[in-house]
C-alpha cells in the first residue's frame with residue numbers, strides 16, 4: 001500500500017485538526033494547545049481498517065434486538081449508579097482524571113469484583129510493571145485466577161491477546177501509553193490516542209467485550225487529554241476530588257446507556273476505595289458550630305440530594321478593588337449575587353472582599369445553592385451566626401426574588417433525615433411540601449425575607 005506522510009496540527013484539548021498552526025483553537029477556544037504531528041498513514045487506514053465491505057447490510061427496526069443490552073452489576077454500588085445500573089456489554093467507557101486520583105485503583109477493584117463473580121477479565125497496563133500492580137492488588141484484597149494481567153503497549157499485540165483469550169471485560173491503563181506501529185507519531189499524541197480508541201471501539205462492538213480505558217487529564221499539554229476522545233466513546237466518567245482530601249467523586253459526563261448527572265462518592269482508604277453511602281453526612285463532617293458565615297444548603301446531584309456547607313468570609317478590602325473568590329462554585333455567580341445584594345438591599349459591598357467556599361472541596365454548579373451563598377455572605381458581613389439546624393436553598397434571580405427549584409421534596413427530606421429542624425425554601429415550592437411533617441418549612445419570596453429570618 002502507498003504510504004503518505006503529512007504534517008498536521010492538533011489541539012491537545014479537543015483534538016481539532018488543522019493544516020497550519022494556530023494560537024487559539026477555533027473549536028474549544030483554548031490558547032497554545034496546538035502541537036505538530038507527523039502523520040504517516042497507509043492509504044485508507046483507520047480504526048475500522050479490517051472491515052469487510054461485503055458484510056454490511058441495512059436492517060429494519062424490527063430486526064434490531066434491543067434485549068441484547070445486557071448489564072453486569074459490578075457490586076460497587078456507587079459505580080453502578082453512575083453507569084446507569086451496571087456495565088453494558090460491548091460498551092467502551094473512558095475513565096478520566098488527574099494523575100494519582102485513583103483511576104487504576106478503582107478499575108482494579110472493578111476487575112476484582114468481576115472476576116469474583118466468575119467473569120474473565122484482562123487488565124492491560126502500559127504504565128506499571130506486574131510487580132507494581134501486584135503490590136496495589138495486595139492492598140485491595142485477594143484476586144482470583146480469572147483476572148489476567150498484561151504489560152503491553154502495542155495495540156496489535158493487545159488486540160491479538162484479546163481475540164485469543166476472549167475476556168468479558170478489558171481494562172486499558174492508560175490510553176496515552178498505547179501505540180499503533182503504523183502511525184508515525186509518538187504514544188500520547190492526538191493521532192495515536194484517537195487511533196487506539198477507534199481500535200478498542202471496534203473490539204468492544206465486534207466481540208461484545210466491555211472495555212474501560214483510563215485517560216489522564218493533563219494541563220501541560222504534552223500528551224493528548226481525554227477530551228480528544230470524549231465523542232468517540234459510549235460513556236465518559238471523570239474521577240475528581242482534592243488529592244489531599246480522602247474523598248473522590250466519580251461523575252458521569254456522557255452516557256449512551258443512562259443519565260449523566262449522577263455522581264458516585266468514594267473514600268480512599270488504606271485498602272483501596274470504599275463507597276460513601278451517605279455523602280451528605282460526609283460533606284457536613286467538621287462543620288463549625290456557632291460560627292458566622294456558614295450555612296447548609298442542598299444541591300441535587302442526579303437523583304440524589306446532597307447537603308453541603310457553604311462558608312463565606314467578608315472582610316474589608318485592602319486595595320481599591322474588592323476581591324471576590326469562590327472555591328467549589330462559580331465565581332461569576334458570586335459576583336452576580338453580590339451585585340443583587342448591593343442593588344436590591346442597598347448593602348454596601350464595594351469596599352468588601354468576599355470569599356465563598358463549599359466545604360469538602362466538591363464542585364457545585366446548580367443555582368439552587370444561591371440562597372445559601374447569599375445568607376452565608378450576609379451572615380459573615382454582619383458577623384452573626386445562623387442557627388446550626390437550618391438549611392436554605394433556592395435560586396436567586398436578578399430582582400432579588402427567590403425562585404422555585406426542582407425536587408424540593410427530596411431536598412427537605414434529606415435535611416430532615418440528617419436532623420435539621422428548619423428549612424428556608426422558595427415560596428413557590430411550599431405547595432409541594434405540604435405533606436412533610438416534623439420539620440419547620442418557611443417559604444420566602446425574596447432574599448430580603450430570607451435575611452429577616454436569620
Ligand code: TYD
Pocket residue numbers: 097098099100101102103104105106136139140268269270271272273
Ligand atoms: P492510583 O490508582 O495509582 O491513581 P491513578 O491511576 O489515577 O494515577 O492511586 C493513587 C493514589 O492512591 C496513590 O497516591 C496511593 C493511593 N492509594 C491509597 O491511598 N490506598 C490504596 O489502597 C491504594 C491502592 C492507593
Ligand code: MG
Pocket residue numbers: 100103104105127173
Ligand atoms: Mg494509574
